[in-house]
Amino acid sequence: xxxFSWRFIRVWQRNRDVFFRLWHSExxxxxxxxxxxxxxxxxxxxxxxxxxxxxRYIEFIAPGLIVGYAMFSANFECTYGSFIRMExxxxxxxxxxxxxxxxxxxxxxxxxxxxxAVLTGCVMxxxxxxxxxxxxxxxxxxxxxxxxxxxxxxSIALFFTSIVPSIYSFNYYFSLFxxxxxxxxxxxxxxxxxxxxxQKLSWIVPLTPVVYLTRAVINGEFQLNLLxxxxxxxxxxVLFFSISLVTMxxxxxx
Amino acid sequence: MAIIxxxxxxxxxxxxxxxDDVNLxxxxxxxxxxxxxxxxxxxxxxxxxxxxxxxxxxxxxxLDGDLRSHSRQVKAVLGVVPQLDNLDPDLTVVQNLxxxxxxxxxxxxxxxxRSIELxxxxxxxxxxxxxxxxxxxxxxxxxxxxxGLINLPRIVVLDEPTIGLDPQxxxxxxxxxxxxxSQGVTRLLCTQNMEEASTLCDRVAVMxxxxxxxxxTPAKLISKYVGNKIWEIELDSEEKGRIVNELEGRGxxxxxxxxxxxxxxxxxxxxxxxxxxxxxxxxxRSATLEDVFFRLTGRSxxE
Numbered sequence: 001x002x003x004f005s006w007r008f009i010r011v012w013q014r015n016r017d018v019f020f021r022l023w024h025s026e027x028x029x030x031x032x033x034x035x036x037x038x039x040x041x042x043x044x045x046x047x048x049x050x051x052x053x054x055x056r057y058i059e060f061i062a063p064g065l066i067v068g069y070a071m072f073s074a075n076f077e078c079t080y081g082s083f084i085r086m087e088x089x090x091x092x093x094x095x096x097x098x099x100x101x102x103x104x105x106x107x108x109x110x111x112x113x114x115x116x117a118v119l120t121g122c123v124m125x126x127x128x129x130x131x132x133x134x135x136x137x138x139x140x141x142x143x144x145x146x147x148x149x150x151x152x153x154x155s156i157a158l159f160f161t162s163i164v165p166s167i168y169s170f171n172y173y174f175s176l177f178x179x180x181x182x183x184x185x186x187x188x189x190x191x192x193x194x195x196x197x198x199q200k201l202s203w204i205v206p207l208t209p210v211v212y213l214t215r216a217v218i219n220g221e222f223q224l225n226l227l228x229x230x231x232x233x234x235x236x237x238v239l240f241f242s243i244s245l246v247t248m249x250x251x252x253x254x
Numbered sequence: 255m256a257i258i259x260x261x262x263x264x265x266x267x268x269x270x271x272x273x274d275d276v277n278l279x280x281x282x283x284x285x286x287x288x289x290x291x292x293x294x295x296x297x298x299x300x301x302x303x304x305x306x307x308x309x310x311x312x313x314x315x316x317l318d319g320d321l322r323s324h325s326r327q328v329k330a331v332l333g334v335v336p337q338l339d340n341l342d343p344d345l346t347v348v349q350n351l352x353x354x355x356x357x358x359x360x361x362x363x364x365x366x367x368r369s370i371e372l373x374x375x376x377x378x379x380x381x382x383x384x385x386x387x388x389x390x391x392x393x394x395x396x397x398x399x400x401x402g403l404i405n406l407p408r409i410v411v412l413d414e415p416t417i418g419l420d421p422q423x424x425x426x427x428x429x430x431x432x433x434x435x436s437q438g439v440t441r442l443l444c445t446q447n448m449e450e451a452s453t454l455c456d457r458v459a460v461m462x463x464x465x466x467x468x469x470x471t472p473a474k475l476i477s478k479y480v481g482n483k484i485w486e487i488e489l490d491s492e493e494k495g496r497i498v499n500e501l502e503g504r505g506x507x508x509x510x511x512x513x514x515x516x517x518x519x520x521x522x523x524x525x526x527x528x529x530x531x532x533x534x535x536x537x538x539r540s541a542t543l544e545d546v547f548f549r550l551t552g553r554s555x556x557e
Binding site for chain 2: 007010013014017018021022089090091093094095096097098099100101253254
């Protein structure tokens with residue numbers, strides 16, 4: 001299999017330039033909404049929630065919200081964002097007439113999606129720190145977790161984008177995959193409150209290991225299980241990244 | 255020296271044969287025209303030559319190398335002006351050029367300088383910071399052409415570059431294309447504008463149903479297929495049969511077009527004497543590439 005070249009950075013730079021020109025129109029999604037959720041759920045709902053180990057509810061949900069919204073950023077970027085660039089604006093057609101290849105475009109889109117996850121994760125981490133919800137200097141690793149997470153979800157999202165017939169297909173992706181995953185990956189309640197079968201299933205959905213990893217990092221509590229979570233994230237990323245290279249090539253080659 | 259060479263080149267989309275066994279040699283520095291009706295396969299052909307669409311079969315050599323194995327190096331010296339506008343609507347006019355320059359690894363300062371020069375050349379300099387959607391159709395087309403020149407290409411491939419342009423802008427583009435000749439730039443021009451082809455092109459290939467029907471200089475195509483002068487006779491319905499019989503009897507090359515008959519390859523009016531009662535019905539005009547086009551590709555709609 002051919003691999004993408006360093007030239008993917010040109011696609012990344014193009015997306016970065018556009019983002020920093022228009023970031024204020026994106027900010028409600030990746031700044032305002034997560035803060036509102038954190039406060040409403042954490043303080044509002046949290047007043048009625050008693051956790052077994054005496055942890056405050058807002059502290060419990062903070063790590064999951066950080067990576068949850070980072071995941072949404074990568075997903076929106078590589079579904080709606082990439083689809084509009086590919087189908088409506090024909091941006092990719094213009095790019096592949098230059099020394100860049102389709103593989104470079106694919107890699108550039110995925111790396112940019114991951115960058116969006118890191119940006120959102122950093123904003124959320126600062127917000128969490130302001131509310132004194134971060135208890136370990138290991139939390140400085142969160143941007144790296146968000147990057148890995150972003151690579152994973154950007155790859156899955158771009159794979160989906162490369163096979164859908166229309167922009168409306170993303171309703172399926174978000175309603176049937178992303179949103180349920182957001183609720184069943186241990187962000188809002190511990191997985192131990194589910195029947196065993198659901199607990200096992202939730203380990204298949206890729207957000208679960210990310211939430212697990214983040215919770216460990218933000219509290220500075222490390223266990224061997226983390227290596228499994230990390231291995232799962234990386235292998236799913238390699239898998240979907242490779243598939244995206246193939247399906248994007250198929251989509252853009254005429 | 256041939257800078258672009260294709261051998262038995264074909265492109266199929268399922269059962270549809272878009273390009274059928276095309277053998278071309280385009281010389282370095284020439285302006286090569288590709289003429290043909292809609293659906294003739296022109297766009298499919300140039301998409302293969304510009305390495306964005308893989309051939310179904312056959313070979314393409316560009317700059318002495320196989321296109322498949324060194325497409326990046328070829329694309330680096332290629333300027334492509336596509337038929338469909340794919341300017342980047344998320345960026346301003348000048349950012350479109352500079353971002354494109356970056357795809358070609360042109361250093362930022364140089365990309366900026368070239369962008370400004372190109373915008374001046376195509377009279378867009380006061381639109382530097384406009385959004386793409388604020389531009390008129392003609393401005394977008396000029397910007398699209400400017401973008402194709404940002405990497406100082408050795409080969410420029412243009413697909414219908416002046417479509418939708420007003421005459422002023424059209425001459426501006428033609429002037430630039432002629433100027434590129436003096437810099438030794440090879441130009442491959444896909445067009446349906448016959449005037450454009452005869453004005454700009456050193457050689458023209460007429461394409462029809464995926465095949466190259468004929469290839470030569472515009473003047474030679476005209477003299478070969480229609481002769482330099484064309485005689486037209488306006489036909490009355492009662493006279494039509496007699497005139498056609500007469501033309502056939504004299505062994506002349508003619509074609510009936512609506513209520514007129516076009517007679518080709520006739521230099522002097524003597525061979526037409528006695529065909530019509532009044533000379534007012536007989537008209538002589540210069541032949542154009544359009545006449546060649548109709549002879550080679552027919553008059554019915556291809557699609």
